[in-house]
Amino acid sequence: MTEQRSGPERSALTPTFDFDGDYGAGYETLARALIPGYLDTFEMALAMLDVNLDASAPTRAGELASAVTDSAPRVMIVGAGTGIEMVTFKSKRPDWQCTGVDPAAQMIDIARARLMEAGIDDGTSFHHGTVADLPEDEVFDAATSFNVMHFIPDDGAKASFLRSIADRLQPGAPFILFDLFGEPGSSALERDYAAWRAYWTVRGFEGPPRDAFRKKIDNGIQWVGEPRVHELLAGAGFVDVRMFYRGLVYGAWVATRV
DSSP states (O other), rough: OSSOOOOOOOOTTOOTTTTTTTHHTTTHHHHHHHHHHHHHHHHHHHHHHHHSSSSOOOHHHHHTOOOOOOOOOOEESSOOOSSHHHHHHHHTTTTOOEEEEEEEEHHHHHHHHHHHHHHHOOOOOESOGGGGGSOTTOOEEEEEEEGGGGSOOOOTTTHHHHHHHHHEEEEOOOOEEEEEOOTTTTTTHHHHHHHHHHHHTTTTTOOHHHHHHHHHHHHHOOOOOOHHHHHHHHHHTEEEEHHHHHTTTTTEEEEEEE
């Protein structure tokens, strides 16, 4: 794709990572192995949303929502991926209405099949495209974005991406961002990235697959430091930005739509 989009998820602007090809097909195996706390982060996100959503969401730890009501939260999953995030949410909060957004058809197919296999696809939908492509009147009570923005260049595209999310959220809605981060060219990022590569070794990730993956990271990740993350979120219309998780070069933030 050569057309510049205003809200590129899984970014079409960085073809180093092909989510409609072999990389997408093997993405979850790689993510489980190499992203610190990969599965736990989805449950942490669920807990954060529980605390920040309105009173119709369950707030007691471990409580399941059992009844579907007209006030069921509408949650937008930006970068639906393999569906594991939606499965985590729907298996614990079956009343939530979840919409997955992804420009990669292969990822949507995987996510949809996973939800159907788990028998929790009721109340879920998918949009093949970007957030910017969604109808302007489609508004959500919360949103998440896992492993998306770090593919997007910081040349105005990251800012547009976050604004497109903010534009589809109700005032006061929580937003969770999970991303690779670090100040480009800094000694801190150099050390943390080295530690992440050491983690690959600890996890047994070696040989040609490791070399190929490092090349993708070096060529395709659009790094920004945490101050820039805060600046981008504030510029998009989010306040009360807080980091609630860090795992080496990965960070997770929760913010509130103004």
